Amino acid sequence: DALRDFVKGLPKAELHLHLEGSLEPELMFALAQRNAVAIPYETVDAVRAAYDFSNLQDFLDIYYAGADVLRDERDFYDLTMAYLKRMAQENVQHVEVFFDPQTHTDRGIAFEAVADGILAALDDGERDFGITSGLILCFLRHLSEEAAFDVLAMADPYLDRILGVGLDSSELGHPPSKFARIFKEAGARGLKRVAHAGEEGPAPYIHEALDILHVDRIDHGNRCLDDPELVARLARSGMTLTLCPLSNLKLCVIDDMAHHPLKSMMESGLHVMVNSDDPAYFGGYLTDNYLAVAQALNLSRDDLAVLAKNSFRGSFLDGTAKARHM
Ligand code: HPA
Ligand code: ZN
DSSP states (O other): OHHHHHHHHSOEEEOOBBGGGGOOHHHHHHHHHHTTOOOSOSSHHHHHHHOOOSSHHHHHHHHHHHGGGOOSHHHHHHHHHHHHHHHHTTTEEEEEEEEOHHHHHTTTOOHHHHHHHHHHHHHHHHHHHOOEEEEEEEEETTSOHHHHHHHHHHHGGGGGGOOEEEEESOOTTOOGGGGHHHHHHHHHTTOEEEEEESSSSOHHHHHHHHHTSOOSEEEEOGGGGGOHHHHHHHHHHTOEEEEOHHHHHHTTSSSSGGGOTHHHHHHTTOEEEEOOBSHHHHTOOHHHHHHHHHHHTTOOHHHHHHHHHHHHHTSSOOHHHHHHHO
């Protein structure tokens, strides 16, 4: 339809995408077969039927289990390339994507296999589709800070090809302050810093991400709305919040898309933009996420164009490249 074509045609960037969360059930089956890995599902439909979550942890349990089919460099290449191919069809021109190395190294997969596969696909994605990209290494916050230091050491030879570090996984009980030292170290190495904060966790976790981790972006950030002074601070500083509407619905962060805070956040002057988070698990890629909020919140085409512009403004592209896209 016309609105879908409009959104699809807008030049867009995606800044909050977990590569492991783009593993479609079809590819999961193909990799299970290729690597002779048993998976607890009979059919692709059975996999999709299992994607019925009541909170973040429900999802994470299934997401980490699904990642078990990823075994060698080619698997990580195929995963990344499949995502980029889809993005090329939606006029997504720039992506800054997350990966969770600990999910793989903790089950004996070499860091090099993960990083080499992903980086080769990002290179080919730029060559074949003109999609520029950056790679963000996420620390799993349910694990220790010491474990995060171990993964940063493994990444050491790759740091010139890694854009930044992030913080994901189970938020409640694992506040940003737990990772103060590793984020300081990452900053000292010239890496950008982002963190999931205020998805399920409370507004003080967003304060910690700002004041203790010195993040350059907040991933999600929905719960800032509980704290009007925090909203004013985020708006004043022009901090980008990477919102994920379909994720919020599937993980019961909101009970209805009509209650998504995106529109009120825009009206409060927050720099919000739209992302898909884990599209294979949450039922839609980038265009679907724009359309979900457009329809539920009655967004105008101008609103959608602002969101698309914000996607480049919030990126880590340099000023010249941003201007070229906006
Ligand atoms: N939140 C936290 N951790 C995650 C997510 C998320 O939405 N997706 C993948 N890891
Ligand atoms: Zn996320």
